[in-house]
Amino acid sequence: MNDVRRYAVDALRVLRKVLKYRELELITGLSTPALWRYVNMKILPTKERAKELLDKLLNEEVIRKIIKDNIEIIDDSIVSTSNLIYNVDFLKIFALVAYQVFKDLEPTAIATVEVDGIPLAVAVSEVFEAKLVVAKKRLDVGVSNYYEVSYLSRDPPSVVNLYIPSNILDRGDRVLIVDDLLRSGRTSQALIRLIRKSKAVPIGLYAILAFGNKWHSVLEGEVNKIYVSYVIE
Numbered sequence: 667m668n669d670v671r672r673y674a675v676d677a678l679r680v681l682r683k684v685l686k687y688r689e690l691e692l693i694t695g696l697s698t699p700a701l702w703r704y705v706n707m708k709i710l711p712t713k714e715r716a717k718e719l720l721d722k723l724l725n726e727e728v729i730r731k732i733i734k735d736n737i738e739i740i741d742d743s744i745v746s747t748s749n750l751i752y753n754v755d756f757l758k759i760f761a762l763v764a765y766q767v768f769k770d771l772e773p774t775a776i777a778t779v780e781v782d783g784i785p786l787a788v789a790v791s792e793v794f795e796a797k798l799v800v801a802k803k804r805l806d807v808g809v810s811n812y813y814e815v816s817y818l819s820r821d822p823p824s825v826v827n828l829y830i831p832s833n834i835l836d837r838g839d840r841v842l843i844v845d846d847l848l849r850s851g852r853t854s855q856a857l858i859r860l861i862r863k864s865k866a867v868p869i870g871l872y873a874i875l876a877f878g879n880k881w882h883s884v885l886e887g888e889v890n891k892i893y894v895s896y897v898i899e
Contacts, residue, residue, distance in 0.1 A: 851881030
C-alpha cells in the first residue's frame with residue numbers, strides 16, 4: 667500500500683543532499699530540529715503533515731532548480747539528462763512528482779520506450795506499485811505473440827517499429843507513460859497507439875524535460891493529463 671508518510675521522508679532525505687537545512691526551513695516552514703528528526707527517521711510525520719510536506723518539497727520551483735542544475739544543454743536541440751536519469755536519488759524525487767500529479771488517475775501500469783526512459787519507469791512503477799511495460803524497438807527472441815506499431819522518426823529520418831508482448835497488459839489497464847525527454851512527441855504517440863492495441867487505456871504522460879512545444883500539438887487530446895517538470899523554450 668502506498669505510504670505517503672514514508673514518501674515524504676524519502677523526499678526530505680533526498681533534498682537534504684542538495685539543500686541546506688536553512689533552505690528546507692524556508693520551503694517547509696518547519697524548524698531545523700523537526701526536519702532533522704524526519705531526515706534521520708527518529709519519527710515519521712503524521713499522514714496530514716506528510717501530504718503537506720510533499721506538496722511543499724515537490725513544488726515546481728524546487729523541481730525545476732534540480733533539473734536546471736543537473737542538465738547540460740549542448741546546443742538548441744541537444745540536451746544531456748544523464749545526471750538526472752542515472753541518479754537514484756533524483757529518480758526517487760521524479761517518481762514522487764509523478765505520484766503527486768497522477769495518483770488520482772490510479773494507474774495500474776507504467777510504460778516507456780527503451781532506453782533512457784527505463785530508469786524513470788522503474789522508479790515510478792515502484793511508487794505506484796504498478797506493472798512495468800517497456801516498448802522495444804527490436805522483438806525479443808522467443809516472443810511469438812506481440813503488438814506492433816510503426817512511426818516515422820525525424821532524427822534521423824527513419825521508420826521505427828515498437829513492440830510489446832501481447833500478455834504484458836490486461837484489458838482495461840490504466841497506463842501512465844513516462845519519459846525523460848519529449849521532443850516531437852512522435853515516440854510517445856506511437857506508444858499510446860501500442861497501448862490501445864492491447865485494449866489498455868493510456869491515461870497520462872509524465873516527462874522530466876521537454877524541448878520546445880511541438881510535442882504538445884501531437885499529444886494533446888491523446889491522454890487525460892500531460893505533465894512536464896521543466897520545458898526548455
